[in-house]
Amino acid sequence: MKTRWMMIAVMFLASLAFAQEEALPWKKGGQGTLNFSQTALSNWSGGGQNALSLNGFVSVFANYKQDILSWDNTLDLAYGVVNQGGVVQKTDDKIDLSSKFGYTASGNWNYSGILAFKTQMTRGYADTLKISSFAAPAYLQIAFGMEYKPNEDISLFISPLSGKMTLVLDPDLAAAGSFGLTPGQKVRGEFGAYAKVQYRKTIVENVVFQTKCDIFMNYLENQQFIDVNWEVLLAMKINEFLSASISTQMVYDQDYSAKLQFKETLGIGLSFSF
Numbered sequence: 621m622k623t624r625w626m627m628i629a630v631m632f633l634a635s636l637a638f639a640q641e642e643a644l645p646w647k648k649g650g651q652g653t654l655n656f657s658q659t660a661l662s663n664w665s666g667g668g669q670n671a672l673s674l675n676g677f678v679s680v681f682a683n684y685k686q687d688i689l690s691w692d693n694t695l696d697l698a699y700g701v702v703n704q705g706g707v708v709q710k711t712d713d714k715i716d717l718s719s720k721f722g723y724t725a726s727g728n729w730n731y732s733g734i735l736a737f738k739t740q741m742t743r744g745y746a747d748t749l750k751i752s753s754f755a756a757p758a759y760l761q762i763a764f765g766m767e768y769k770p771n772e773d774i775s776l777f778i779s780p781l782s783g784k785m786t787l788v789l790d791p792d793l794a795a796a797g798s799f800g801l802t803p804g805q806k807v808r809g810e811f812g813a814y815a816k817v818q819y820r821k822t823i824v825e826n827v828v829f830q831t832k833c834d835i836f837m838n839y840l841e842n843q844q845f846i847d848v849n850w851e852v853l854l855a856m857k858i859n860e861f862l863s864a865s866i867s868t869q870m871v872y873d874q875d876y877s878a879k880l881q882f883k884e885t886l887g888i889g890l891s892f893s894f
Contacts, residue, residue: 645684645685645686646682646683646684647681647682647683647684647685648680648681648682648683649680649681649893649894650678650679650680650681650893650894651678651679651855651891651892651893651894652676652677652678652679652891652892652893653676653677653855653863653865653887653889653890653891653892654674654675654676654889654890654891655673655674655675655676655700655887655888655889655890656673656674656889657671657672657673658671658672658673659671659672669704669705670704670705671702671703671704671705672702672703672704673700673701673702673703673711674700674701674702675698675699675700675701675711675712675885675887676698676699676700677696677697677698677712677865677867678695678696678697678698679694679695679696679697680694680695680894681693681694681695687724688723688724689721689722689723689724690720690721690722690723690724690730691719691720691721691722692718692719692720692722693718693719693720694716694717694718695716695717695718696714696715696716696717697714697715697716698712698713698714699712699713699714699741699742700712700713700885709745710742710744711885712883712885713740713741713742713744714738714740715737715738715739715740715741716736716737716738717736717737717738718734718735718736718737719734719735719736720732720733720734720735720767720777721733722767722769725766728768728769728770729766729767729768730766730767730769731766731767732764732765732766732767732777733762733763733764733765734761734762734763734764734777734779734814734816735760735761735762736759736760736761737758737759737760737761738758738759738761739754739755739756739757739758739759739787740752740753740754741754742754750790750792750793751793751798752793753790753793754789754790755787755788755789755790756787756788756789756790756793756794756798756799757786757787757788757798757799757876758786758787758788758789759784759785759786759787760784760785760787761782761783761784761785761814761834761836762782762783762784763777763779763781763782763783763814764779764781764782765777765778765779765780765781765782765814766778766779772820773819773820773821774817774818774819774820775816775817775818775819776815776816776817777814777815777816777817778814778815779813779814779815780813782811782812782813782814782836783809783810783811784809784810784811784812784814784836784838785807785808785809785810786799786800786801786807786808786810786875787806787807788801788805788806788807789806794806799875799876800874800875800876810836810838810840811838811839811840812836812837812838812839812840813836813837813839814834814835814836814837815834815835815836816832816833816834816835817831817832817833818830818831818832819831819832826856826857826858827854827855827856827857828853828854828855828856829852829853829854830852830853830855831850831851831852831853832850832851833848833849833850833851834847834848834849834850835847835848842874845874846872847872847873847874847875848870848871848872848873849869849870849871849873850869850870850871851867851868851869851870852867852868852869853865853866853867854866854867857891861890861891861892862888862889862890862891863888863889863890863891864887864888865885865886865887866884866885866886866887867884867885868882868883868884868885869881869882869883870882
């Protein structure tokens, strides 16, 4: 457990320090929010439970561009908990690290390669049943293809050659055969086609819309099932310190669930940028 949190802290601090350095041809920065809410009841006729929630989000980037070479790196960290009636549960948990290297081909097209890693920080439960933990699952994506990038706001990456690895390093979850793995299996490899769309736009002053969507199709089996992970964020800066945001995430992955997964988070709280 200590090693896990040390690794997460090192990733965050290294990215933060990296983003604060200003040296061309690097463009670096980041933003974050910290949201808090509380409900306290005493002899309340309508019923209900006391509740306390806290969630935060940090996104940092470090992008290199010079002549025909580019290298874009992003790290998103999110975590949230709620204490309701004395029961503590997490409401958000994400580590999303992505690195993309590009070499100009012609015009707005680049030869590109992507390396991405996704997992969560802590254990997750459905009632008392453990259903996830650090690196269980974790997803490692490696892809080579072409990227269309007409400006800094939009990027379309298409890869006919992509590898995806699903890791379940928790012994209990591996033994149960979770996330499309057979019982006892800790790593599952897939080979297929991959596409990623990213878009970020300042709609009006202090209001930013951004979205990204990952799509993967396995060539080797179940071609009729396509994995989709679509995230949307609308961030509004109220003043120097306060912000409001709404984010959604839609996931379809037949290996995990035959049903569509959806998460929505609305927050008002402190904001910071660097």
